[in-house]
Amino acid sequence: MDKDLDTMTREQLIAEVKTLRAGIRTHRDTSGHDLCWYHPHLWALLPEQVNHVPLVPDWPQFMRGCVKYRESLDAQCPQAPRSQLEFGE
Template sequence: MDEDLSRMTREELLAEVRTLRQAIREHRDCSGHDLCWHHPALWSLLPEQTDPVPVVPEWPAFMRGCIKYRQSLDEQAPDAPRSDEPYQE
């Protein structure tokens, strides 16, 4: 799957690592409502050209997952700042 890496020069590999690191930083630095989004721009950095369609849970199951994710933030980042800023399109 990653055979392209063995054909890259050192400079090309370094450029690839920098690109991937920047994308990971952008994803990591998401905050607030941006934590909950589908991220095809990040996945597009992979060499395989696919456009997978995600399986989307029905609303009740999806909302339970959102609640579970938010609860995990309380456990994993209990001292993180909180916001009551509403979602804006």
């Protein structure tokens, strides 16, 4: 799958790493309501182009997943500041 890396020069590999790091940093620096969004731009950093259509849970299951995700933030990042901002503010 990653055979393209075998043919890259050192300079090309460095450029690729920098591109991937920029994508990871962009995602890492996401905050607030933006944490919950679909991020196909990250997948676009991969060399293989696929027409990935995600399987989307129905609303009740999706909302339970959102609650679990938010609970995981409390457990994994309890020191993070909290916001009262509504979506779109």
